[in-house]
Amino acid sequence: MSGLLDGKIAIVTGGSKGIGYSIAERFLKEGAKVIICSRSKAELSTAASKLGCDFHQLDVSDSSGVKSMSEWFSKEHGKLDILVNNAGLIRPGRITKTTEEDWDLQINVNLKGPYLMSNNFLPHMNTGGAILNISSTVGLRAMKGAAAYCASKGGVVNLTRAMALDLAGKIRVNCICPAVVDTPMVDERVQAGSVSREVLDNVQPIGRMGKPEEIAAMALHLCGPEAEWTTGSIITVDGGQTAA
Numbered sequence: 001m002s003g004l005l006d007g008k009i010a011i012v013t014g015g016s017k018g019i020g021y022s023i024a025e026r027f028l029k030e031g032a033k034v035i036i037c038s039r040s041k042a043e044l045s046t047a048a049s050k051l052g053c054d055f056h057q058l059d060v061s062d063s064s065g066v067k068s069m070s071e072w073f074s075k076e077h078g079k080l081d082i083l084v085n086n087a088g089l090i091r092p093g094r095i096t097k098t099t100e101e102d103w104d105l106q107i108n109v110n111l112k113g114p115y116l117m118s119n120n121f122l123p124h125m126n127t128g129g130a131i132l133n134i135s136s137t138v139g140l141r142a143m144k145g146a147a148a149y150c151a152s153k154g155g156v157v158n159l160t161r162a163m164a165l166d167l168a169g170k171i172r173v174n175c176i177c178p179a180v181v182d183t184p185m186v187d188e189r190v191q192a193g194s195v196s197r198e199v200l201d202n203v204q205p206i207g208r209m210g211k212p213e214e215i216a217a218m219a220l221h222l223c224g225p226e227a228e229w230t231t232g233s234i235i236t237v238d239g240g241q242t243a244a
């Protein structure tokens, strides 16, 4: 059976769970070879064996780790076609409660991570390739109590546009801004009692959280052959949240 990504090789950061896992799963179904990466080796190897793909342990905010992964990749696999900068984390806190440590963590993982990955992997990418950044609807409009997270995701939106201009005609660069998606990131907040699933469902006019597969479907479109004229685009996949 032929797939939309036959013969392509993709890296998905944060591929051990949530949105990244679903993107990896969808790309594999469409014929791509996929390498997932994240920090926890145990979770990575479990996810990789479930998916049937390769993995590489990596903290995307660690510049020497990213550099050595790019050198390893080039020796082992040659050229890359698709880079998905999905790894991210949230440490809620309004501006007066945001410690410098929480600020640095979120900016380093969510914003510097995509820069480091793109900067190190671009020399190893095939012309015609695609980079996809995962931001958030809070990269376009803020929410209370998440100052550093909002700042990091706003940065990812404009980094996408800047990279698309720098790389036009060679590599396409696009961005998805999801609203609330039902993943371990969200479940952690529910388990901690900081918010209920009902409240999170109703953040979207459609009345429910998104499913990771719904983000993966857009990821496939943006990284696949049907979006060859799409670059610098910031696409909301948000159950109508930003329509309000």
Ligand SMILES: NC(=O)c1ccc[n+]([C@@H]2O[C@H](COP(=O)([O-])OP(=O)(O)OC[C@H]3O[C@@H](n4cnc5c(N)ncnc54)[C@H](OP(=O)(O)O)[C@@H]3O)[C@@H](O)[C@H]2O)c1
Binding pocket: 013, 014, 015, 016, 017, 018, 019, 020, 037, 038, 039, 040, 041, 043, 058, 059, 060, 061, 086, 087, 088, 089, 109, 134, 135, 136, 137, 177, 178, 179, 180, 181, 182, 183, 184, 185, 186
């Ligand atoms: N879920 C939502 O409602 C939502 C909404 C809008 C945007 N997003 C964004 O979508 C992306 C995925 O979120 P998710 O909900 O799927 O989160 P998740 O379930 O918490 O998964 C996050 C993934 O990122 C990895 N990761 C975290 N820090 C990392 C680092 N420093 N280096 C490498 N990997 C790292 C995690 O593994 P390790 O912890 O083992 O490293 C895990 O694989 C994030 O960028 C998030 O901000 C999510």
